[in-house]
Amino acid sequence: MSGKEKRCPICKAKAPVADYRPFCSKRCADVDLSRWLGGAYAIPSAEPPDEFEIMEAVEAARKESQQTDD
Ligand SMILES: [Zn+2]
Numbered sequence: 001m002s003g004k005e006k007r008c009p010i011c012k013a014k015a016p017v018a019d020y021r022p023f024c025s026k027r028c029a030d031v032d033l034s035r036w037l038g039g040a041y042a043i044p045s046a047e048p049p050d051e052f053e054i055m056e057a058v059e060a061a062r063k064e065s066q067q068t069d070d
Helices: 026-038 051-066
Strands: none
Touching: 026 051
16 A cells, blocks of 8 residues: 555545545445445445445435334
């Protein structure tokens, strides 16, 4: 690993916003969280997810967290 430039680990965007470090935005932070929560969301490490996959992962995590005993 070299370079002091920080990049978002989710979308590889440059210069993550300090508020969401190490992510560039809340969305990417959500994606990372959804990965932790949803474990099943596995992507090839060689390729970053595209925006669609990110949204799907976030939605899936959201739905899961909304499930109640009802
Ligand atoms: Zn990002």
